[in-house]
Amino acid sequence: MIQISRNLVTSAVILMLAGQVSVLVAQDVEEGPVGPSPYNIIRGWHKPFAEDGFAFGGSSGVFAESPNRIFIAQRGETRLPDPIPAEFSGFAGSIGINVLFATDLRVWEHCLYTLDADGNVREMWDQWDYLCEGTVTLRLDGPIAFPSEGPGPHRLRINPYDPERRVWLVNETFHQIYVFSNDGSELLKTLGEKNVPGDDETHFGRPQDVAFLPDGRILVADGLDNHRVIILDADGNYISEFGGFGEGPGQFNGIHALGVGPEGLIFALDRSGGRVNVFRTTDDPAEVEFVDVWGGFGLTLDIIVNDDSIWFTTFGAGRLVNFVKMDFEGNRLYTWAVPRELPDGYLEVHTFSVDSDGNLYGGDNQYGRTQKFVPKPDADPALLIKPPWVAR
DSSP: OOOBOOSSOOOOOEEEOTTTTTTOSOOBOOOOOBOOOSEEEOTTOSOOOSOTTEEEOOEEEEEEEETTEEEEEEOOEEEOOSSOOTTOOSSGGGGTOOTTTOGGGEEOOOOEEEEOTTSOEEEEOGGGHHHHSSEEEEESSSEEEEEOOOOOEEEEEEOTTOTTOOEEEEETTTTEEEEEOTTSSOEEEEESOTTOOBSSSSOOSSEEEEEEOTTSOEEEEEOSSSOEEEEEOTTSOEEEEEEOBSSSTTOBSOEEEEEEOGGGEEEEEETTTTEEEEEEEOSSTTOEEEEEEEBOOSSEEEEEEOSSEEEEEEEOGGGOEEEEEEETTSOEEEEEEEOOSTTTOOSOEEEEEEOTTOOEEEEETTTTEEEEEEEOTTOOGGGSOOSOOOOO
16 A cells, blocks of 8 residues: 655644643543433434435434534445344344444445434435545555445534535545535545555545634544644645654544634544543644643543533443543543443444534444434533534
8 A cells, every 4th residue: 555654744843831741641530420411312313214225324423513404424324134133223233233343234325414403314415425435445566446345434524614614524444535515516625645545744544533723724633543633724735733643742542533622722532542632722823732631531532622621422431432521621520421222322422513402413333323312401501512612
């Protein structure tokens, strides 16, 4: 496989806060309060639409643009056994299929679509399925192409500062990021080169996420191979980067998700390191400042930043998925777990989003579906996840 690299990397300077370097060695965060979920799940909300013999694939990207337009990026569809077991209830996980690992059952159809408030398909963007399908190319003595098993699409976001509300889709497998018009009629931009991983200024190594700064800069979590965050200008041109592989402050073992908050704060989930790295922007657009690192978690998955806190999903004891709330000082404020048991359980909350009405949507990358959570009537407002912070 071709690997694009560069001999000298001009990276963003990560400025360590004076006096902190010696103590910031990923101290485990105290568990803090643990309690029940403040939400009810609407059972069967995600309505099946596949042809007979198929079901949803892994729900890898969810973004609630409004309560009546929820974007879904899924890793194709799942071929069901014939005959279909009687206990099938609309998603592959209900008959024991883990869609993340059952790649032999994956077909690259219906990778992008939107749902309405009741979980029905509103728009089908199947004209872009070929971007997820394609082939993977290995180069030994010569190029060898074979159909991609995925994982394929990894994250879907919309820039809150973009008046055109363009849709960003990160494709981990092909090392690319696509930018679509909001109605899905046009592919406006492609970043990265298909099947060509690299760590230079124009290539990625299994990218995972994008985030957007109020001044127009774009952050790319690049990702599972390069362990870096790339800073791009508003047109997608490289400015600099920060991070790198390791266990030290500001380093990563896979960057799975990014969030942006007030006062220039940037939160980056260290996937396999089980940590949250915190940075802050500076007056120099090419530099960020390292702030803190919070450790002691399982595999970290996705994040939403609110006005004074963050929420993220992570694996806890017994492989239960936890929603964890922390303040900006690294204090763990509340944790609630999602059950694994069906019919309402999760194997992985790979992605989550919150709409303007406070409804929560969680994509399961293993059971293969998206579920809608609504706040309980008596829920403490402090325990509810709000839509992502946006500078006003």
